[in-house]
Amino acid sequence: DVKVTQSSRYLVKRTGEKVFLECVQDMDHENMFWYRQDPGLGLRLIYFSYDVKMKEKGDIPEGYSVSREKKERFSLILESASTNQTSMYLCASSFVSSGNTIYFGEGSWLTVV
Amino acid sequence: AQKITQTQPGMFVQEKEAVTLDCTYDTSDQSYGLFWYKQPSSGEMIFLIYQGSYDEQNATEGRYSLNFQKARKSANLVISASQLGDSAMYFCAMRYLYSGAGSYQLTFGKGTKLSVIP
Numbered sequence: 001d002v003k004v005t006q007s008s009r010y011l012v013k014r015t016g017e018k019v020f021l022e023c024v025q026d027m028d029h030e031n032m033f034w035y036r037q038d039p040g041l042g043l044r045l046i047y048f049s050y051d052v053k054m055k056e057k058g059d060i061p062e063g064y065s066v067s068r069e070k071k072e073r074f075s076l077i078l079e080s081a082s083t084n085q086t087s088m089y090l091c092a093s094s095f096v097s098s099g100n101t102i103y104f105g106e107g108s109w110l111t112v113v
Numbered sequence: 114a115q116k117i118t119q120t121q122p123g124m125f126v127q128e129k130e131a132v133t134l135d136c137t138y139d140t141s142d143q144s145y146g147l148f149w150y151k152q153p154s155s156g157e158m159i160f161l162i163y164q165g166s167y168d169e170q171n172a173t174e175g176r177y178s179l180n181f182q183k184a185r186k187s188a189n190l191v192i193s194a195s196q197l198g199d200s201a202m203y204f205c206a207m208r209y210l211y212s213g214a215g216s217y218q219l220t221f222g223k224g225t226k227l228s229v230i231p
Contacts, residue, residue: 041223
């Protein structure tokens with residue numbers, strides 16, 4: 001089975017802390033994505049990566065950065081967490097050539113206090 | 114730019130009845146794919162069904178079918194014989210199918226919360 005694993009299911013961090021959210025996939029997918037989900041807003045794309053060391057901004061990149069040093073791992077970084085970054089974060093991955101197969105992790109619930 | 118609209122924030126359906134969840138999309142592109150995902154309260158996104166813009170037949174997967182009306186730019190999800198386990202958030206999503214970095218990501222609607230009543 002394809003597996004997308006997000007390292008932390010629930011996190012509580014303080015304002016101003018640096019936060020790392022890790023995502024690992026085991027299917028050799030080229031594409032990896034980070035989405036943020038908020039009630040009433042659906043899922044919004046933060047960043048995506050289509051290859052190692054390659055990244056593209058999504059719709060809401062402000063306040064976030066990403067790192068993809070290895071193909072299987074895609075990290076989302078909050079340089080200085082703020083309360084408005086309290087949200088659910090979803091990682092996803094897919095092959096470049098696949099039209100309809102995008103796999104999601106179980107999500108990370110981040111609370112910034 | 115792509116845009117997905119789900120106009121029903123919440124819906125109720127009686128167990129064993131059919132329900133239709135609405136989705137309209139806006140794009141000027143000809144080659145795209147449409148998806149529906151289910152998200153239970155536990156948070157994981159479960160892929161339900163896919164329709165390609167060039168597919169002539171409406172997609173079906175078990176109790177799920179996608180009512181694709183290309184001219185109207187709508188891709189409604191029909192769930193037949195609703196079950197209590199169908200209670201969840203449902204998201205419509207879209208991606209372009211051409212090659213290129215900008216085509217890979219899904220654009221999501223805001224979701225519809227479906228509640229199945231016993």
